[in-house]
Amino acid sequence: MTTHTAECPSSPEIGESAELVCRNPRTGKSLGSVPISSSEETRSAVAGAREAAITWAALGARERRRHLDRWRRTIADHRGELLGLLSDEAGKVPADALLEVNLALHHLEWAAANAGRALAPQRAHSGLMMLGHSSTLVRRPYGVVGVIGPWNYPVYTPMGSIAYALATGNAVVFKPSEYTALIGQWLVDAFADAVPDHPVLAAVHGDGATGAALVEAGVDKVAFTGSAATGRRVMAGCAQSLTPVLMELGGKDAAIVDTDADLDDAADAIVWGALMNAGQTCAGVERVYAVDEVYDSLLERITQRAGQLRAGVDYGAIAMPTQIDVISRHVDAALADGGRAVVGGRESVRAPFVDPVVLVDVPEASTAVREETFGPVLIVNRADDVHDAISRANAAPYALGAAVFGRRRGRWIAEQLRSGMVSVNGVVDFGAVPALPFGGNGASGFGRIHGMPGLQEFTTCTSITERRLRLPIRPQRFSRSPVDLGALILLLNRHRWVRR
Ligand code: NAD
Numbered sequence: 001m002t003t004h005t006a007e008c009p010s011s012p013e014i015g016e017s018a019e020l021v022c023r024n025p026r027t028g029k030s031l032g033s034v035p036i037s038s039s040e041e042t043r044s045a046v047a048g049a050r051e052a053a054i055t056w057a058a059l060g061a062r063e064r065r066r067h068l069d070r071w072r073r074t075i076a077d078h079r080g081e082l083l084g085l086l087s088d089e090a091g092k093v094p095a096d097a098l099l100e101v102n103l104a105l106h107h108l109e110w111a112a113a114n115a116g117r118a119l120a121p122q123r124a125h126s127g128l129m130m131l132g133h134s135s136t137l138v139r140r141p142y143g144v145v146g147v148i149g150p151w152n153y154p155v156y157t158p159m160g161s162i163a164y165a166l167a168t169g170n171a172v173v174f175k176p177s178e179y180t181a182l183i184g185q186w187l188v189d190a191f192a193d194a195v196p197d198h199p200v201l202a203a204v205h206g207d208g209a210t211g212a213a214l215v216e217a218g219v220d221k222v223a224f225t226g227s228a229a230t231g232r233r234v235m236a237g238c239a240q241s242l243t244p245v246l247m248e249l250g251g252k253d254a255a256i257v258d259t260d261a262d263l264d265d266a267a268d269a270i271v272w273g274a275l276m277n278a279g280q281t282c283a284g285v286e287r288v289y290a291v292d293e294v295y296d297s298l299l300e301r302i303t304q305r306a307g308q309l310r311a312g313v314d315y316g317a318i319a320m321p322t323q324i325d326v327i328s329r330h331v332d333a334a335l336a337d338g339g340r341a342v343v344g345g346r347e348s349v350r351a352p353f354v355d356p357v358v359l360v361d362v363p364e365a366s367t368a369v370r371e372e373t374f375g376p377v378l379i380v381n382r383a384d385d386v387h388d389a390i391s392r393a394n395a396a397p398y399a400l401g402a403a404v405f406g407r408r409r410g411r412w413i414a415e416q417l418r419s420g421m422v423s424v425n426g427v428v429d430f431g432a433v434p435a436l437p438f439g440g441n442g443a444s445g446f447g448r449i450h451g452m453p454g455l456q457e458f459t460t461c462t463s464i465t466e467r468r469l470r471l472p473i474r475p476q477r478f479s480r481s482p483v484d485l486g487a488l489i490l491l492l493n494r495h496r497w498v499r500r
Contacts, residue, residue: 020205022182025091025319025352034181037204039213045173045202046217049144053171056200057141061116067195068112072105074194085183090154091317096277103432104159110434115167118455132469139459141169146219148211150226151319152280154180160449161223165458171200175214178207179320212237228443246457247445250372251282251400254393256413257290257298258386258406266405267301273427275356278315279376283401283428286373288380289389295382302380303358306343311353324351327375334359334368370396394418400440403427
């Protein structure tokens with residue numbers, strides 16, 4: 001019997017029967033249920049995964065790639081079911097669902113193909129003090145990785161951890177969001193169908209209590225994606241057992257528009273970056289800083305484009321009911337703090353949908369500018385010049401992604417930003433490049449998924465030195481002679497010869 005209780009009033013139903021009832025956010029209709037995992041069941045899932053991880057790790061990257069490719073094909077073959085679930089359970093419109101599944105499979109393919117390189121031993125120079133030695137860094141999987149996922153991209157986001165952890169030889173116990181449990185279970189079932197001999201991907205279900213139980217269940221690493229507030233609790237749990245943790249947290253991404261930007265293209269990209277998936281994108285655009293010269297022309301284009309879009313048609317529903325309150329609060333705060341709405345306003349909130357809201361002149365100290373809104377609300381503020389734009393973009397506590405529009409100085413501006421990722425003349429483009437690491441700085445977290453660093457994130461390493469030559473000078477022994485000490489003095493003196 002479970003010990004779980006609902007954490008907030010609008011959590012999905014977590015009833016006596018220990019079942020999580022999954023609902024369509026648009027209609028509230030039940031779509032089915034999954035059993036809630038007790039702490040004991042969570043521990044046993046980790047123990048089972050640990051056993052399966054041994055043979056999985058021993059397969060080697062090439063053999064694992066064959067299995068992961070089979071999983072990829074299974075997902076692609078049954079895409080209709082997954083796309084349907086993304087629409088029903090996560091409230092997405094078909095185009096958003098299609099993009100998400102494409103991105104996830106692109107990453108799965110890359111991780112499987114490149115894990116061998118990430119695990120290859122790396123030679124290091126031994127240096128003067130260790131002449132006669134070879135030095136090598138060897139990597140191996142952690143064992144069992146606990147992946148805790150959010151609901152906004154229930155396939156793409158956890159895949160950034162699951163695919164990369166599996167490819168490097170780990171087993172994974174996955175706790176999907178309680179709002180998208182059916183999608184999480186579908187992915188795990190598809191893996192079991194495709195790779196029946198290796199039960200290295202298991203799901204546990206429930207709300208935050210199941211997530212906390214997973215953190216305490218003896219996993220070797222936790223990969224958490226979610227809000228900064230929950231991230232702090234997960235870190236506190238990991239601190240008890242010194243379990244390493246990867247934190248993919250929220251964002252308040254800015255787009256900077258420079259004087260020589262293509263304004264039509266910038267407006268197109270910004271409006272999509274702000275409103276796609278109903279604004280429920282960690283690296284979606286929430287703030288725009290356009291330099292004075294182009295501000296009015298850009299705003300006109302953004303207003304015109306955003307004004308034509310409608311929730312429920314061009315993008316989907318707000319999947320988590322409590323988010324509606326956050327969105328409303330931020331719109332209220334922006335207006336109360338002196339901002340103006342040029343598209344929509346408070347009336348745009350008609351749960352579970354929110355029509356586009358574009359706000360201008362919102363003071364930088366407003367909650368609406370500093371905190372993650374996670375809804376289809378875009379703030380477009382005027383910057384004196386590009387330096388002002390950069391400093392305002394960098395002032396938020398979050399530093400996940402960013403976008404820059406401009407010809408001459410695009411790359412230079414990108415390099416001045418604190419964010420973990422920047423797209424120049426595009427939005428969230430970095431998320432579609434599997435070879436590029438994904439992750440944030442500051443309140444947006446630490447560690448990386450995707451790319452080589454994302455594969456190595458799921459490996460632990462051992463540094464090995466090996467004596468190859470028995471040199472006559474050996475100062476690291478009690479038997480050292482005056483000649484050994486003379487060699488040490490010589491090595492030390494070398495540092496005095498550097499140019500003053
Ligand atoms: P959330 O923090 O509410 O929940 C995330 C997950 O943590 C869920 O599975 C939840 O059940 C679990 N959880 C809750 N309490 C827990 C606890 N005490 N211990 C362990 N697990 C616990 O986040 P959400 O609302 O599901 O997702 C939205 C957030 O995720 C946004 O802030 C968004 O920006 C962020 N996000 C970040 C990225 C990224 O890559 N940086 C990607 C997607 C979403």
